Amino acid sequence: MAEGARPGPLGGRHERPDARAKVAGSTRYVADLALPGMLHAALAVSKVPSARVAGIELAAARAVEGVEAVLTAADIPGKNLVGVIFEDQPLLVEDRVRMVGDRLALVAARTPEAAWDAARLVRGRLEPLPSVHDPVAALEAGTTRVHDTGNLVRTFRVVRGDLERAHARAAVVVEAEYHVGGQEHAYLEPQGCLAIPEGRDRITIITSCQCPFYVQQAVARVLGLSLAAVRVEQAPTGGGFGGKEDYPSEPAACAAVLAFATGKPVRLVLPRELDMQASTKRHAVVVRHRWGAGRDGKLRFAEVETFMDAGAYIGLSTVVAERANVSSIGPYDVGAVRVATHVVYTNNLFGGAFRGFGQPQVSWAAEATMDTLARALALDPLEFRRRNVLDGRRRRMCTGQLLPRPVLARECLDRAAELAGWEGFHAKPRAASGARREGMGIGLVLYGCNLHHGGQRLDRSSAVVILQPDGSVVVRVGLTEMGQGNLAACQTIAAQALGVDPSAVQVWQPDTTTVADSGPTVASRGAHMSGLAILDAVNRLRTRLDPIAAELLGCARDLVELSNGFASVRGEPGRRVSVASVATEMAARRIEGIATGWHRSKARAFDAETGTGAPYEFYAIACQIARVSVDEELGIVRVQEVSAAHDVGRVIHRDALEGQIEGGIVQGIGWATTEELKLDAGRLANPNFTDYLIPTAADAPRIKIAVVESDGAGGPFGAKGVGEPSLIPAAAAVRNAVCEALDVEIRRLPLSPPTVVEALGERHPFAWLIAGRKEEEHAGLATADRER
């Protein structure tokens, strides 16, 4: 039977299991949970980016009515350390402040108002030290060191092919330096957690997070407990996008320390301003390119050097850089590749995980250079990409890995171009001047699914499936729902495998005491990894279910089929009993109705020194084409329409899939146009939604989606991740569309009005005014009454 014709819920649009409670307002997020005697936590943080700590004055804070504890580093019972990979970040500062937002002290009080009032009264005696805020300058000799180990944390490389020979064969060479800004996650639910101590023996943490097992490790470390003594339950999580990957470990560790000190439950919910100021961000990067192509329109070589601003602590930066490094080219056939990706300490806010994980920045630069090369060769950008995309014959990507077939870059490109009406748009004459200019641009990306080779030790996943006596099913997995639809995906996969209706399956949020460590919910691996673990659990359950069904059906056990709520005899659909009646019979006979499942990704060969080999098991390809209109005078970019073609393997839940693509596109557009982190010596100057502008409903473009399905991917039923490929191409498509509209090259992100106006230079309608020349003409200037 063809995959697409498989009976069951796979690929459908059935109601998401979490939707009804959410829309009714009955879903309980962390801030909606309270316990008798619960205290409220607050943080006292540094307002300066670099200082020696001469002392911390706590008396005024302790005097506030309702305050029960004010703690500093000396009060931490275990290790004063947070940080997923490197031990460079204290939970509370001891002698040095390295960034704005570094924690000086923790407060617990009977009301949130008292707690935050007290936190404001904590006074750090901070002696300012020099600071560094530019990742390129941070590498210069003699620059202030953020840590004693020096500012260069690590350099990742790709070294492949004969560069010298490729240089000789290139007729056109483009050199460019790109300055790509960071991004704030802006999940609507601020970071929050609730810590519930049981004496000093063990603790429960209920937290808004993507990675309960990271939180478990962090809390165990600061409290000096075993992992088994720390139970972390994921609360319903109001958005993550990477911002709730590593960072939630910090507030959880704070609440845990306060809970142990006071013996009471402690809830910590960050106010928006502090959340934006102190949490991780998408890395700001500088990317330098030298790419060459021949007269035949074929790429010859690509040289990339990226400087990634890690901020004051490494956090996940080295892992982010690993993905950026091998994603620096895109789905193109390039014979000679040199990539260097530097991770650099500064005294800025620290970079972390954000949807795309380092790839959006380098993919943005790659797609910009592709358009610049096309222009230099006088080729249509679509045609230039067609000449260079990887396909079934040319499958060698950046690191030299041969992509598993099918390679659908050409299909995605063509489907998106067809949806966008690329040829028609470009056949029509367009105004070369005037206030409203239109353009269309392409973003095409290759995304490595799941964790990079370097993170393979974490790439496993656990599931528990319990068949209840009434035929309903409990599923528990180690990966989280944060809005993306993992509950719906897991429900669909379990229902499909057990042949029951999705409504019979209840997927419960992860809890570290019910499933084994499944790694983080990142890298678009949620549905994939939890799905495969569920399928493994169902297979094990069926070793006990099928014999009972066979007995009830009077057939051989290998003839039992499960679908549409029934166990039936293969080839004889009329001979059937309900799955529920099999479950009841199993219960009556006291047969074990619980099964565990496990999946680990396949081992791969990758040489970290040269960056060659197989960083990922398989890949997804995405192409998005944006149509924009640009107000040439004001520099305001309006994205009218995005046409997206996504290679997804197989669809699990269609609404969730489309929701990921639509949401990723709009988040990418925000990053491309209005979202600008304004850093003033390491302090975020716009930590609110009035000054940091995420897209509203009025900014959302029309979105057209083409789902490109295929067989053979390693995910459940052949599915691939889509969460990140949905965002990565959008900003490149917008940039290329704006540059086409205005006939300019913009090498800075976001495309804010000043950046767009500056790119027009002398061609801006009021360039003479901006430059302060022709002032005499100003007097005669009539306000243009433009048609809008």
Added chain:
Amino acid sequence: MPEPVRVTLTLNGERRTFHVPPGRRLLDMLREDAGLTGTKEGCGSGECGTCTVLLDGSPVTSCLVLAASVDGHDVVTVEGLSRAGRLHPLQEALVSLGGIQCGFCTPGIAVTGAAVLARHENAPAEHARLLSGNLCRCTGYTKVLGALKAAATAGEENRG
């Protein structure tokens, strides 16, 4: 401590009285005193719209409204959109058309959207502008606007 203020209002159709400190926000009175946690706090400064409630039928951000000022007025929260245990038609449309992801902005969107529908502001072109005070970071708004349009269309048919 300042004297508590007595606030009597119609809350989700029911007459209720609360005694609150004069500086208490409507948002806190709803969440802490009335136990209606469906109204969320996303920013505390009137920017994100997650705390939207209806005040005499108009959407307001309850984080910017003093509880004392609603004395004698009518307030409807997301919990009050349901009738006899049945979701509001917009809530049903958000569920069936995939307009819900993380859900944190959803109650505010449901409340604002319900006001849009109650006023028969049914031109889909206006919907995006009318919802622009409710930020959503997950959906990209496509399916949210689709649900609002579907509910508006169904409402028109029922009226016609």
